[in-house]
Structures are given as C-alpha cells and as structure tokens.
Amino acid sequence: MVDITHYLVLSTIVFSIGVVGVLTRRNVIIILMSIELMLNSVNLNLVAFSDRLQDPSGQVFAVFVITVAAAEAAVGLGIIIALFRNKETVNVDEIDLMRG
Amino acid sequence: MEATLFYILATMLVVFAILTVTAANPVRSAVYLISALLSMAGFFFLLEAEFVGAVQILVYVGGIMVLFLFVIMLVSVRDMESQRRMSRQWKTALVLGIVLSCELVFFVVQGAQVFSADTVDQPFLNLESQTGNTETVGGLLYSTYLLPFEIASILLLVAMIAAVVLTQKRL
Numbered sequence: 103m104v105d106i107t108h109y110l111v112l113s114t115i116v117f118s119i120g121v122v123g124v125l126t127r128r129n130v131i132i133i134l135m136s137i138e139l140m141l142n143s144v145n146l147n148l149v150a151f152s153d154r155l156q157d158p159s160g161q162v163f164a165v166f167v168i169t170v171a172a173a174e175a176a177v178g179l180g181i182i183i184a185l186f187r188n189k190e191t192v193n194v195d196e197i198d199l200m201r202g
Numbered sequence: 203m204e205a206t207l208f209y210i211l212a213t214m215l216v217v218f219a220i221l222t223v224t225a226a227n228p229v230r231s232a233v234y235l236i237s238a239l240l241s242m243a244g245f246f247f248l249l250e251a252e253f254v255g256a257v258q259i260l261v262y263v264g265g266i267m268v269l270f271l272f273v274i275m276l277v278s279v280r281d282m283e284s285q286r287r288m289s290r291q292w293k294t295a296l297v298l299g300i301v302l303s304c305e306l307v308f309f310v311v312q313g314a315q316v317f318s319a320d321t322v323d324q325p326f327l328n329l330e331s332q333t334g335n336t337e338t339v340g341g342l343l344y345s346t347y348l349l350p351f352e353i354a355s356i357l358l359l360v361a362m363i364a365a366v367v368l369t370q371k372r373l
Contacts, residue, residue: 104208110310118303123223125295153249158338164254169354173361175266179273180368186277
C-alpha cells in the first residue's frame with residue numbers, strides 16, 4: 103500500500119516539469135504538450151484521492167478533465183495551424199501580433 | 203509489489219516528462235509525451251481506476267497525441283530544429299519552477315497527516331465490490347453528474363466547431 107503523499111509529491115513534480123516547459127520552450131506545440139502534462143498530473147491527484155477515499159467521484163472528475171484537455175488540444179492546434187498559415191512560424195518569440 | 207510498481211512507474215513518468223520538455227525535435231517530444239501518458243495510465247490501473255486508465259490510453263494516446271503528430275507534420279519540422287530551443291528567460295523559469303515545486307512538496311508534506319490512514323474513519327459508499335469500475339463511473343456520470351456531463355458534451359461540440367472554423371483557408 104503506497105501512501106497517498108507519494109502520489110501527491112509525484113504529481114507535484116510532473117506539474118512543475120510542465121510549468122518549466124511552458125516557461126522555457128519557444129515552440130508553441132511543445133508548450134501545448136507541456137500543458138497536457140500539467141492537466142494529466144492533476145488527474146493523478148484526483149484518481150489517487152478517489153482510491154484513498156473509496157469514492158468513485160474523483161474518477162468522474164478525471165474523465166471531465168480529459169474531456170477539457172481534448173477540447174483544449176483541438177482548439178489550440180487549430181489556432182497553431184491558422185497562425186502558421188499567416189505568419190509561417192510556431193515560435194512564440196515571433197508571435198507578437200498583439201504588441202502595440 | 204505495489205510499491206515496486208509505483209517506483210518503476212514514477213521513474214518512467216518523471217524521466218519521460220523531462221525528456222518531453224527538453225527534446226529538440228517536436229516529433230521526439232510527442233513520442234516521449236506518449237510514453238509519459240502511458241505510464242500515467244499504468245498509475246490509473248494501479249489505483250484500480252480501470253475506466254480512467256482505458257480512457258487515458260484511448261483518448262490521449264489514440265486521439266490527442268495523433269492530432270499533435272499530424273499538426274507537427276503539417277507545420278514544417280525542418281526549420282524548428284536549427285533554431286534556439288529555449289527562450290531567453292529559461293534560467294529564471296527554471297528557478298521559478300524549482301521554487302514552485304519545493305513549495306508544493308513542502309505543503310503536501312506539511313498536510314500529510316490530514317490524508318493519513320486513520321483520519322478517514324468511514325469510507326464512502328463503495329460500489330466497486332458489487333459492480334465493475336466502468337459501471338460505477340457510468341452510473342455516477344448519468345445520475346449525480348448528469349448536468350456536468352451534458353455541459354462537457356456542449357464543450358466538445360463548441361471545440362469541434364471552433365477547430366473547423368479556425369482551420370478554414372481564408373482565416
């Protein structure tokens with residue numbers, strides 16, 4: 103029986119790796135993948151608590167998070183394709199259309 | 203047995219997560235992320251959440267990651283590799299990430315006794331003994347969480363329409 107603290111610490115580590123990925127990388131696609139990593143670490147928390155409390159509600163919420171992640175990936179990748187068609191780049195440093 | 207599996211899966215997950223963030227080639231990064239998601243699915247099976255584990259593999263690995271790979275192929279990979287990988291702020295970002303990680307671990311360890319074995323005296327109604335995991339989750343989705351379930355379906359519809367509109371030629 104693994105203590106739930108182990109799961110929480112592991113999920114924290116994966117979440118932080120995702121945060122570092124979002125902040126450091128310049129490629130938009132890899133930034134989106136880091137966001138997927140962060141969403142997934144939250145899922146690990148939900149399922150671990152669901153197992154700990156013997157309450158399946160946590161798993162239902164994990165399914166909802168996966169749904170939101172799928173929607174987010176579809177819209178995000180659509181934006182990337184539209185951006186690449188107009189600006190020919192996926193580099194966040196060159197995407198500065200909103201700069202005044 | 204469970205502890206051994208946990209540590210093997212945890213090592214795999216952390217290593218693949220770091221490789222996802224650091225890989226130069228986006229295709230490699232996507233393959234590493236697939237491996238990380240598969241180890242995460244292993245955790246779900248370990249935690250007796252078979253339905254979520256199966257959904258993880260089907261939706262994430264089978265759906266989302268294939269979508270990612272398609273988009274990576276659509277936008278040219280050639281000029282990505284030659285450019286600088288990291289942005290100029292990477293040192294600050296790394297320090298901030300480590301600080302965030304330490305803070306979160308500190309609070310988790312501080313609050314560890316809240317989740318420890320003897321605080322939850324009465325477990326919630328456990329249906330898993332009578333029915334399967336999928337049946338339990340499905341039953342909850344269609345009873346207690348019916349409204350969020352419907353909202354999620356609308357969200358998916360909106361996302362689908364948005365993706366179609368965004369990828370049109372003249373946008």
